[in-house]
Amino acid sequence: MAQHPAHSQNHRHPDEPRPEEIQRVLKGADYPMGKEKLLMLARSNGADGEVMAVLNRMNDRNFDSADAVLREATRVE
Incomplete structure (x- = not known):
């Protein structure tokens, strides 16, 4: 079964934030x-x-890097 276009890796729903936006607001994370x-x-x-x-909407857990946050964020988008 084909994946819905908004859920494929190359497409995102127009209302979903871009990864760059998420990275920007997490600047300075320790x-x-x-x-x-x-x-x-x-x-x-x-x-x-x-x-x-x-x-x-992300799972409540500790994240060890910005990449870990982005991976989780793309799963819940």
């Missing part, structure tokens, strides 16, 4: 960092509602 601290950092770095919604 890894490892838990989800709640990531949310506070993103908020203080000016994250918009779409980015905050994606971060809120």
